[in-house]
Amino acid sequence: MYDQATTNTILATLANLLANWGLGGLYRVLPDGSPDPSSWLMRMYGQGIQSADSLAVALRETPEFQQRFKVIFAIEDARRGVGPYARYAGMVDHVPTAAEVVAWEQSAREVMRRAGVPPRFLEGDGSDLGLTEYMARGFSVAELSTRLIEVHNRVAMAPPEVRNRFTSWFGADGDGALAAYFLDPSRSEQSLLHEVQTAEVGGMASIGGMGISETTAATMAQAGVSGQDALQTAAALGTADTLLQGSVAGDTSTISDDQAMLGASGLDEGAADRLRRRQEERRAEGGGGARTSGTITAFGTSSTS
Secondary structure (H helix, E strand, O other): OOOHHHHHHHHHHHHHHHOOOOOOHEEEEEEEOOOOOOOHHHHHHOOOOOOOHHHHHHHHOOOHHHHHHHHHHHHHHHHHHOOOHHHHHHHHOOOOOOOHHHHHHHHHHHHHHHHHHOHHHHHOOOOOHHHHHHOOOOOOOHHHHHHHHHHHHHHHOOHHHHHHHHHHHHHHOHHHHHHHHHHHOOOOHHHHHHHHHHHHHHHHHHOOOOOHHHHHHHHHHHHOOOHHHHHHHHHHHHHHHHHHHOOOOOOOOOOOHHHHHHOOOOOOHHHHHHHHHHHHHHHHHHOOOOOOOOEEEEEOOOOOO
């Protein structure tokens, strides 16, 4: 047996561990400050539980631990191919310890606060696993940070035109729906990023005065056109909108906003050629023509270096 000082040190260490894990109720003290011999920790200590490792093993049998750390058991089930999270099993590297769950929760809450997601997401999104629903889905803290701070916030903090395009094209209406959309593990980071870039191109083109379709915006985003590029191109086309009307060598048709944006971005050679010919005609008439700035130096000619 240990002397009283050593016993007190061991009990204090184990009691602090329980408190840090949200299981402080398993250790109680009497009114005089001495340990309550009927409390779970004291009974386990009497059975030889005197280290963090042995405590962790014993805790698994308690209802309190099983309730507090449901995610551990959910992940164990998933890795055996059973339970509601089995489809995420391949996304979870290993079964976390209680200490790892607590550390993940603390970091995940901080990421979500920084991202400005609705408060309900700080405690989970309706699952009985609470916040650790996202841990069971296979999200590391680093991935949460990428999805929420680097990608989600590009929409959440964007001009209304970009936010509206994202809602219209991808269906996430409202702050809660937007956060849930980016926390859906069935959507890869790459696909989310492409959708954000598509909304940025469409929204910024709208600010510049050009209304383009989702298909056109997606094509431009895929080609590496940024929202700022789209704004500059749209603004330049808007200041020379006579290029989109009129006739050149019998061409009396209107060039649509979609065609004009693709042509001016070098992504539709036919439209680019029509714009160039109309530009040449306007210059010959003394009326000038559009010449965009930034990444587009002339219709159909990109300069990204």
